[in-house]
Amino acid sequence: MLKSRIIPCLDVKDGRVVKGTNFASLRDVGDPVELAKRYCDEGADELVYLDISATVEGRKTFLDTLERTADSIFLPLTVGGGIRVVDDIRRLLGAGADKVSLNTAAVANPDFISEASGRFGCQCVVIAIDVKKGTDGITNCELRITNESKSEISNLKSQIASGYEVVTHAGRRPTGIDALSWAREAERRGAGEILLTSMDADGTKNGYDLEITSLISGEVGVPVIASGGAGKPEHLFDALTTGGADAVLVAGILHFGTYTVASLRDYLRGRGIKVRSAS
Template structure:
């Protein structure tokens, strides 16, 4: 079994890290380059950088912030937001990203997943799925544009589809749990994890140290991502890893 990963997430808007609840009511959490450097020193396994307003504003991800961040860290670095062409991926990889995260563009143009995987390798392509429970369907629906627009796509089927297209990993965010600090959405994460053969990163809802153990034990997640609790020093990465080791979960 592969060691589980702990991944801080930097949601960046207008050059600053922000965090909200259920994708709204954003508040400032600091400078992305400083935070990235801090997490690298504190033992994060990877880092995710999401330019959360790029797709909505119809612009490219902020290359200069990516370059500065990449220059400060040694851990793998996934960048997403505003990526709509293979050339966008190439620019970000050249700027220092190790992996590319795509969400809205993948839904609008699924061939971007397969084109990116062919050009750069599946290990470079992370499909981000923002999912919200749809009571009429009795399952989860995919949302795009930073959680603003329902896509009319069932999340479990979409996860299987992007795997078939060549995605190397899924970053799965529960919009219902996001920012609530009530715990990861174990049911959603477990169903997606069991539906695909590629790694699934659980995102949304981390609030206590035990939430990480739950999502690894009960949902078979391969990695757990968090923002608020790390940004505001409520829990450190080292504390999370120490707790997981004590409970028999292998971490890096």
């Protein structure tokens, strides 16, 4: 039977792992290669590296970190952050990534998904979707525009049928795109997996957003990774059951030593979730 996956996520900036709350106030967590190895030894099912470096120098350092990591762990490794063109993907796969996670560039140009999937296969294209509940984003837009476009706003609102809007740029930019219809389009264009992050829940430790997770997982035919909000082992259980997720992304819950991958896995097994047997 296919097992539910626990996937530690490491935000890497200038060669260090950092962790923030709601994408702000970053705290230093440690050396990426060391942390990656530790999570592997504890029984992580895959790993995700997000490059949040903003500089050219930082990106070079990241490639080096990626190579050193890929050479020392024998687990699937997904890499995301700042991927804009096919050449970026080729470089990352060449440095040892197994999958790439596309976010903003895919929203800006959906053809990029088809191109990446056609070139490298759907199995290595993860579409990361950041969502916000409600139509806050549109309300923000509303403040900026004139009365003449009021009707366009109500059009936009009616387009957010799922009640969740896709946001980009670490949650700062609304897009007016409905989360569920974007997930469907990503799948149709060749996404092999969807990494769904609730920007409201991210960093809160109050649990994953089960509503949007279950909605998208139930509607698309590719695996869905729930992300954002894990604070307790129960939250993982809820995402994999009520949320219908195929995998859970974990970060803060691990980084500060509250729980280990092994303890999370044992907890899930104890509650009847099929997880990988320890080797």
